[in-house]
Amino acid sequence: MIVIGAGTAGCIVAQELSNAGRTVALFDEGAGSAVGPLSRLPLTDGPQVRWYSTGDGGLLPRGRGPGGSALINAGYFLRWHQADFGGWPWPIETVARAYDLVDGGGAAGWLRASRVADDELSPIAAAFEHAATAAGLPAVAGPWSDVGVNRLRLNRRGGDRWTAWDAIEPLRDVAVHGGARVDRIERVGPGWAVATDSAIYSAPTVVLAAGTLGTARILLRSNLVDGPELEFIEHREQLVRYHVRGAAPPATALLHTVIHLADGVELRPYNGGFASYIPGVEPDAAAVGVALMRPQSRGRLTLDPDGELRVALPIPTADDRRRIDAGVRTVRELLAGTELKGVAEPGSASADEPLGTSQHACGTTPLGTATTDDGELRDHAGVFVADGSVLPTGGSAGPHATIAAVAAVIGNRLAG
Ligand SMILES: Cc1cc2nc3c(=O)[nH]c(=O)nc-3n(C[C@H](O)[C@H](O)[C@H](O)COP(=O)(O)OP(=O)(O)OC[C@H]3O[C@@H](n4cnc5c(N)ncnc54)[C@H](O)[C@@H]3O)c2cc1C
Numbered sequence: 001m002i003v004i005g006a007g008t009a010g011c012i013v014a015q016e017l018s019n020a021g022r023t024v025a026l027f028d029e030g031a032g033s034a035v036g037p038l039s040r041l042p043l044t045d046g047p048q049v050r051w052y053s054t055g056d057g058g059l060l061p062r063g064r065g066p067g068g069s070a071l072i073n074a075g076y077f078l079r080w081h082q083a084d085f086g087g088w089p090w091p092i093e094t095v096a097r098a099y100d101l102v103d104g105g106g107a108a109g110w111l112r113a114s115r116v117a118d119d120e121l122s123p124i125a126a127a128f129e130h131a132a133t134a135a136g137l138p139a140v141a142g143p144w145s146d147v148g149v150n151r152l153r154l155n156r157r158g159g160d161r162w163t164a165w166d167a168i169e170p171l172r173d174v175a176v177h178g179g180a181r182v183d184r185i186e187r188v189g190p191g192w193a194v195a196t197d198s199a200i201y202s203a204p205t206v207v208l209a210a211g212t213l214g215t216a217r218i219l220l221r222s223n224l225v226d227g228p229e230l231e232f233i234e235h236r237e238q239l240v241r242y243h244v245r246g247a248a249p250p251a252t253a254l255l256h257t258v259i260h261l262a263d264g265v266e267l268r269p270y271n272g273g274f275a276s277y278i279p280g281v282e283p284d285a286a287a288v289g290v291a292l293m294r295p296q297s298r299g300r301l302t303l304d305p306d307g308e309l310r311v312a313l314p315i316p317t318a319d320d321r322r323r324i325d326a327g328v329r330t331v332r333e334l335l336a337g338t339e340l341k342g343v344a345e346p347g348s349a350s351a352d353e354p355l356g357t358s359q360h361a362c363g364t365t366p367l368g369t370a371t372t373d374d375g376e377l378r379d380h381a382g383v384f385v386a387d388g389s390v391l392p393t394g395g396s397a398g399p400h401a402t403i404a405a406v407a408a409v410i411g412n413r414l415a416g
Pocket residue numbers: 004005006007008009010027028029030041043061062063064065066067068069070072073074075076077078180181182183209210211212214215218358359360361387388389397398399400401403
């Protein structure tokens with residue numbers, strides 16, 4: 001079996017296949033996997049980042065190399081709300097069991113997800129938690145996220161990131177091909193040929209796990225989708241900037257807590273300006289992200305004339321915009337309240353334009369519609385998709401934990 005992509009999903013699928021004694025070839029376009037401190041997001045030009053173009057000068061980063069985007073992400077690993085799985089082809093018990101594997105049900109799991117402790121909570125995060133609970137929102141307890149204040153779990157060992165690649169070593173019967181970028185796959189007889197930059201491999205079954213953008217590029221280049229484009233889900237985000245009173249002390253991670261509003265908006269009180277966490281960013285004011293987690297709008301993925309992926313981010317519908325605007329008003333109210341007096345300069349709030357993005361692209365080949373319930377492409381037997389591409393809905397929290405859980409289910413079914 002060939003697995004393309006050694007990110008979160010690819011590693012978990014490879015682990016399940018390896019445990020079942022299957023012979024696997026695991027391809028990744030990156031060759032190395034350097035795990036750094038969670039207090040820095042290494043979004044710099046270098047071997048660990050692949051940049052995808054939005055066609056208008058914008059660039060979107062994705063992790064490159066074993067570990068995938070978890071090598072560069074913010075480390076936040078939250079389950080979605082239970083209500084998010086209403087339209088899924090799997091019963092909630094299946095999802096719950098898979099989450100238990102990857103997050104340990106609240107105590108680590110494969111991805112070593114540990115809760116931000118009270119004594120490491122940044123003053124900014126603590127003040128926002130107080131402000132939100134004073135405004136009547138509940139503090140969410142238990143393994144699932146929900147409407148209210150959700151203290152984050154982070155993938156980490158000590159102060160360092162922890163990726164699925166770290167979790168699965170050592171692998172049995174898995175040949176890892178690093179530095180091998182897959183260009184396309186093609187049916188040959190009963191199986192599939194996989195073409196990289198330098199060689200062609202074949203197998204009866206191929207699992208696409210190159211991340212939503214990487215997998216879309218392969219699907220489009222291989223003419224495995226109807227038409228020239230794929231739609232995707234993204235959590236667009238508006239930043240509300242404000243001035244911190246005094247100096248914001250450096251925190252263990254960019255984000256420690258998130259607030260979920262009832263209409264599907266996530267508020268992210270970042271622990272200061274991005275410049276403290278992302279190399280190369282100009283010094284900037286602190287920010288609260290207002291992220292639209294269950295958008296109606298969809299983005300589009302196409303190939304440019306050179307055959308490279310072009311990403312058109314979703315343009316919010318009127319209802320999406322209404323919910324973002326309501327979230328911005330809520331942040332302004334929180335910033336103006338007494339609980340945040342010690343943290344925020346009064347009257348300093350201003351909303352950034354244009355909208356940003358959460359780097360959460362998903363949902364191009366949804367489970368149960370574009371694929372079978374097991375992730376196999378409906379029109380192409382033997383090709384499975386196991387990464388963020390198959391999320392059928394946008395969810396109420398970041399996608400990482402859910403992608404890991406989905407990969408655990410698909411990997412287990414492939415191995416069985
Ligand atoms: C900067 C940033 C911050 C984020 N922060 C968070 C967060 O805090 N919380 C959260 O929930 N989510 C976050 N996300 C999203 C989350 O990290 C991703 O959705 C998740 O890691 C994707 O997992 P995946 O397995 O689908 O793909 P990935 O983990 O991206 O893995 C894809 C792998 O495929 C490889 N690959 C790609 N193309 C090819 C090819 N053609 N041939 C061979 N190999 C290929 C890549 O090298 C990579 O290793 C963030 C993302 C980014 C980029």
